[in-house]
Amino acid sequence: MSLMRIPLILIWIWVISGGVLAQPDLEVCSSPALDFGGENGTPVSISDSLVINEDLLIEDLHVSVDISHGFVADLLVDVVSPSGTALRLHDGLGGDLDDLRVIFSDEGVENGVLAYDYGCYMQPSNGSLSIFSGQGSEGIWTLNITDGFPANADGVLNSWCAEIFTSEVSILSSIESFACIPTEDGMEATWTNPQSYDAIELTVNGTTVTLPGSATAHTLTGYTPLSTLDLSIVGTLTAPGQWVSCPSHCSVVTLDGPPTQVAVVIDERYDDWSGVSPTLDSMGDAVPGGLDILSLSVAEDDDSLFVRFDFAGPEVQLDEEDTLILYIDTDSNPDTGLAISGMGADLEWDFGARQGTLWSGGGSTSFDHFDIGIVAAPTVSSTEFEISLRRNSPIVSLGSEIKVLLCDDRPGGDCVPNTGSLTHVLATGQLPTDIEIPLDREFPSDVRVVTYNVLTDNPWQGEGGRIGRQLAAVAADIYGFQEIYNHSVAETVEYVESWISPSGGGIWYGAGQSDCKIVSRFPVLQVWPLSGNVAAWIDTTAEWGVPTMVINAHLPCCSNDAGRQNECDQISAFIRDQRIAGLLSTHPNAPILILGDMNFVGMSQQRTTLLTGDIIDESQWGWDAPPDADGTSLIDTRSRQVAQRQIYTWRNDNGAYLPGFLDYIMYSDAVLDPGRSFVLLTQDLSAATLAQHGLQFSDSNGSDHLLVSADFRRVSTEPSFLRGDCNLDVSLNISDAISALISLFAMGGPAFCEDACDSNDDGSFDISDPVTLLAMLFTGSGDLPPPGPQDCGLDPTADVLDCESFNGCP
Structure with a gap:
C-alpha cells in the first residue's frame, strides 16, 4: 500500500515545482550589415527595424545583437517596441573591448561581467526587459545605435533579433574552465560542470558529439598535424522546452611533433x-671557491622561456654578488652576438650584478630586469633556482631555436654544458590558455585572510581608491596591513x-603594534607586541569552535x-611559550596564522625558523619547538597570481632587484584546510574580471607590494557527500528523489546520510528536498x-543533520 503512494507524490511535486520551460514562440531577425561611424568625430546615430506580424502576449523577451566595433564604450544601444516603450540595452560600458555580440536577457549575467563578444546572455545596462511583459508583439520593432566618438572606430550592425516568449524562461549555467590541449592527431578537452546536465554537446568544426551529462573530458583523434580545430561546448537538459547553456569556445592547431611545452609555475616547487x-654536469669540477653547477633545464610556453x-x-643568494651568468643565443647563429663556447650569445644576464647585456653588431647595450621581464625563485638563498623571461620583449625576441649556456664567471669557472651549449627548439600553441583563479570563495563559510603592505600609509597618501577597491573586491574577514606608520588602529578600521x-553584518575590530595593523570582523580578545610585530587572539569560535x-x-x-633572524626567533619562542603555559595550552587546537611582509631576501634559515620553530639564538630565545598542534611545521600557502603562473608579491620596475616573493x-x-588563495595583480586581469569585482586596471599600483589572499576552513572528520545524492550512488538522478520520498513517507527507514538528502541545504530533511x-x-x-x-565534498554549513551511517564518497 505504501509503495502505491510514490507515483502520486511525484506527480504532485512536478506540478508545484513550476512545470516546464517554454521554447521561444517567435524569433524575427534583421541582417542589415549597416555601416556607421567615420573619421569626422561627429556622433553618429543609426536605426534598423524589423516587422513582427504575429500578435503574441509577451511574457519574456530576448534581444540578440551582433555589432562589429573596436571600442564598445562609445556605443549606446536601445530597443523600442511597437508601442513606443524603449530600453537602453548597452550604455557605453566596456572600455576599449571589441565588438558587441550578446543576447540581452534579464536571466543573463550582470552587464559587464563578461566580455561583450561573449556571444551569450547578458542583462541590459539600464532597467529590465520585463517592461515589455504584457505588451503585444505585433508591429515594428526598432534598434537604435549611437556612436559617440566615431573617430575611434567604424562599426557595422551585422544583425539583431527579437525573441518573443509567452511564458517565463530560465537559462542553464555555462560549462566552465573549458580548456583544449592539442596533440599530434587531435586534442584533449577538459571542463567543469557548474550544474547537472542530461548531456554535453561538443561541436568540432561543425560536427557535434553528444557526451554523457557527467562528462568532464574528451579526447579527439584522427586529425592530421597542423589541423585547425574550432570547438564549442554546451550543457543540455532534455526536459520539454529547456534551453541549452551558452556555449564555451576554444580553438587549437594540432601538433606537428611530440609536445614540448611545459606549464611551469615560478614557485620553487619544481614538480612541474x-x-x-x-x-647534467659531474660534481666536483668547480674551481676552488667557485660554484659547482650540476644541471641545467630549459622549457617554454607561448609567452615565457623557463x-x-x-x-x-653551500646555498647562495642569486642576486647578491654571486658570479653566475646566463647566456642565450636568441637566433642560434654563432656569427652574431658575443662569441662564447661555440655560440653567438645575443643576450647575457649577470645575476649577481642584476644587469643584462645585449650583444649586437660588435657592440653591447645594458638593460635591466624589467626590459625582459625576468623573474627568479626563490628570493632567499638556495642551491636550486628557476627563472622565467619573456620570449618577446621590447628589446629582444627569441627565435624558433635558441642556444643556452650557464657559467660561473670566475676564471676557469664551471659551465653547463661543459663544452658547447644547450640547443632548445621553441614551440607554440601546445598549452591551453591559463584560466584565472576566481576571486570568490569556494565555500561561503570559508574564512578569508589577507596580508597587504600598503607602502608608507598609502591609503591616506592619494592611493586610497586603488587600495580600497582591492579590499572590497576580495571581501576578507581578517586584514593584516604593514607600513601604516602614521595612522592609528582606529583610523585603519x-x-x-x-x-x-x-x-x-556587525562591526570591524582592530589591533596593532608599530606599522602592523589588524582589522577583523571577529572580536580581538588579546594583543601582544613582538618587537615591531603584533600577535592577536581573535575570536573565531563561531566559525571554527576555537x-x-x-x-x-x-x-x-x-x-x-641578523635582525630578521632575531625577530623570527622571537615569534617562534612566543608560539612555544603559548603552547606551554599560554592560550595555546588551554586551546591546543586553536589555529595559528602568521602573515605579513617577511622581507625574506637573505638566508633561507629565517623562513625555516618561522615554519619549523628552529630557533637559532637559543641563548636568548630558548629551545626549538615545532609550532603546529600536532608537533609539526606550519605550511606556507605560496599563493600564485590570479592570471599568471608567478608567486612574486613585490615588484619595482624601476629598481635593481628582480620581483620577489x-x-x-x-x-x-x-x-x-586551505581553500582558494591568490596574489592579486590587477594589470593582468581580464576586463570582465575587473568589471565583475569593481576593480580598475592600475589598482595594484597602490603599493609596491601585491595583496595576498587565502581562505581556510577547519579540518573535518565528517564524511564527504554529494548534495541531493540521497541513495548514495554518487550521481544525481530521479532515483535520489524516490529514495528521499521512501525515507520520508514510505516507511523506508532513516536516510543513511541526511546531509546528502537535504537538497536545499536548509538544515532539515523534509518534502521540500525532493521537490528542490x-x-x-x-x-x-x-x-x-x-x-x-x-565532486563530493564536506557540508559547508553547520546543521543538526549528519551522516552517521555513511563512510563518505569513494
Missing part, C-alpha cells in the same frame, strides 16, 4: 619540471569600513639578516548548494 630532461639549474652547496562592511592566534609581521628589510600567509595544517532536486533535474531551476554537483 618532471617531463623536462636536464643537461630555465632551471642547481649546484652543489575607519578606512576599511569606508570600503566594505563585514560579511554577515579562537585563532594571528601574528602580523613586518620583518627588517634588505641586508639585515616577500609576503606570506603561513597556517596550521593540523587544524586548518526534481526542479533542478527537470526544470533547470538552478544547481543545488555545494557540495556538488560533480
Whole structure:
C-alpha cells in the first residue's frame, strides 16, 4: 500500500515545482550589415527595424545583437517596441573591448561581467526587459545605435533579433574552465560542470558529439598535424522546452611533433619540471671557491622561456654578488652576438650584478630586469633556482631555436654544458590558455585572510581608491596591513569600513603594534607586541569552535639578516611559550596564522625558523619547538597570481632587484584546510574580471607590494557527500528523489546520510528536498548548494543533520 503512494507524490511535486520551460514562440531577425561611424568625430546615430506580424502576449523577451566595433564604450544601444516603450540595452560600458555580440536577457549575467563578444546572455545596462511583459508583439520593432566618438572606430550592425516568449524562461549555467590541449592527431578537452546536465554537446568544426551529462573530458583523434580545430561546448537538459547553456569556445592547431611545452609555475616547487630532461654536469669540477653547477633545464610556453639549474652547496643568494651568468643565443647563429663556447650569445644576464647585456653588431647595450621581464625563485638563498623571461620583449625576441649556456664567471669557472651549449627548439600553441583563479570563495563559510603592505600609509597618501577597491573586491574577514606608520588602529578600521562592511553584518575590530595593523570582523580578545610585530587572539569560535592566534609581521628589510633572524626567533619562542603555559595550552587546537611582509631576501634559515620553530639564538630565545598542534611545521600557502603562473608579491620596475616573493600567509595544517588563495595583480586581469569585482586596471599600483589572499576552513572528520545524492550512488538522478520520498513517507527507514538528502541545504530533511532536486533535474531551476554537483565534498554549513551511517564518497 505504501509503495502505491510514490507515483502520486511525484506527480504532485512536478506540478508545484513550476512545470516546464517554454521554447521561444517567435524569433524575427534583421541582417542589415549597416555601416556607421567615420573619421569626422561627429556622433553618429543609426536605426534598423524589423516587422513582427504575429500578435503574441509577451511574457519574456530576448534581444540578440551582433555589432562589429573596436571600442564598445562609445556605443549606446536601445530597443523600442511597437508601442513606443524603449530600453537602453548597452550604455557605453566596456572600455576599449571589441565588438558587441550578446543576447540581452534579464536571466543573463550582470552587464559587464563578461566580455561583450561573449556571444551569450547578458542583462541590459539600464532597467529590465520585463517592461515589455504584457505588451503585444505585433508591429515594428526598432534598434537604435549611437556612436559617440566615431573617430575611434567604424562599426557595422551585422544583425539583431527579437525573441518573443509567452511564458517565463530560465537559462542553464555555462560549462566552465573549458580548456583544449592539442596533440599530434587531435586534442584533449577538459571542463567543469557548474550544474547537472542530461548531456554535453561538443561541436568540432561543425560536427557535434553528444557526451554523457557527467562528462568532464574528451579526447579527439584522427586529425592530421597542423589541423585547425574550432570547438564549442554546451550543457543540455532534455526536459520539454529547456534551453541549452551558452556555449564555451576554444580553438587549437594540432601538433606537428611530440609536445614540448611545459606549464611551469615560478614557485620553487619544481614538480612541474618532471617531463623536462636536464643537461647534467659531474660534481666536483668547480674551481676552488667557485660554484659547482650540476644541471641545467630549459622549457617554454607561448609567452615565457623557463630555465632551471642547481649546484652543489653551500646555498647562495642569486642576486647578491654571486658570479653566475646566463647566456642565450636568441637566433642560434654563432656569427652574431658575443662569441662564447661555440655560440653567438645575443643576450647575457649577470645575476649577481642584476644587469643584462645585449650583444649586437660588435657592440653591447645594458638593460635591466624589467626590459625582459625576468623573474627568479626563490628570493632567499638556495642551491636550486628557476627563472622565467619573456620570449618577446621590447628589446629582444627569441627565435624558433635558441642556444643556452650557464657559467660561473670566475676564471676557469664551471659551465653547463661543459663544452658547447644547450640547443632548445621553441614551440607554440601546445598549452591551453591559463584560466584565472576566481576571486570568490569556494565555500561561503570559508574564512578569508589577507596580508597587504600598503607602502608608507598609502591609503591616506592619494592611493586610497586603488587600495580600497582591492579590499572590497576580495571581501576578507581578517586584514593584516604593514607600513601604516602614521595612522592609528582606529583610523585603519575607519578606512576599511569606508570600503566594505563585514560579511554577515556587525562591526570591524582592530589591533596593532608599530606599522602592523589588524582589522577583523571577529572580536580581538588579546594583543601582544613582538618587537615591531603584533600577535592577536581573535575570536573565531563561531566559525571554527576555537579562537585563532594571528601574528602580523613586518620583518627588517634588505641586508639585515641578523635582525630578521632575531625577530623570527622571537615569534617562534612566543608560539612555544603559548603552547606551554599560554592560550595555546588551554586551546591546543586553536589555529595559528602568521602573515605579513617577511622581507625574506637573505638566508633561507629565517623562513625555516618561522615554519619549523628552529630557533637559532637559543641563548636568548630558548629551545626549538615545532609550532603546529600536532608537533609539526606550519605550511606556507605560496599563493600564485590570479592570471599568471608567478608567486612574486613585490615588484619595482624601476629598481635593481628582480620581483620577489616577500609576503606570506603561513597556517596550521593540523587544524586548518586551505581553500582558494591568490596574489592579486590587477594589470593582468581580464576586463570582465575587473568589471565583475569593481576593480580598475592600475589598482595594484597602490603599493609596491601585491595583496595576498587565502581562505581556510577547519579540518573535518565528517564524511564527504554529494548534495541531493540521497541513495548514495554518487550521481544525481530521479532515483535520489524516490529514495528521499521512501525515507520520508514510505516507511523506508532513516536516510543513511541526511546531509546528502537535504537538497536545499536548509538544515532539515523534509518534502521540500525532493521537490528542490526534481526542479533542478527537470526544470533547470538552478544547481543545488555545494557540495556538488560533480565532486563530493564536506557540508559547508553547520546543521543538526549528519551522516552517521555513511563512510563518505569513494
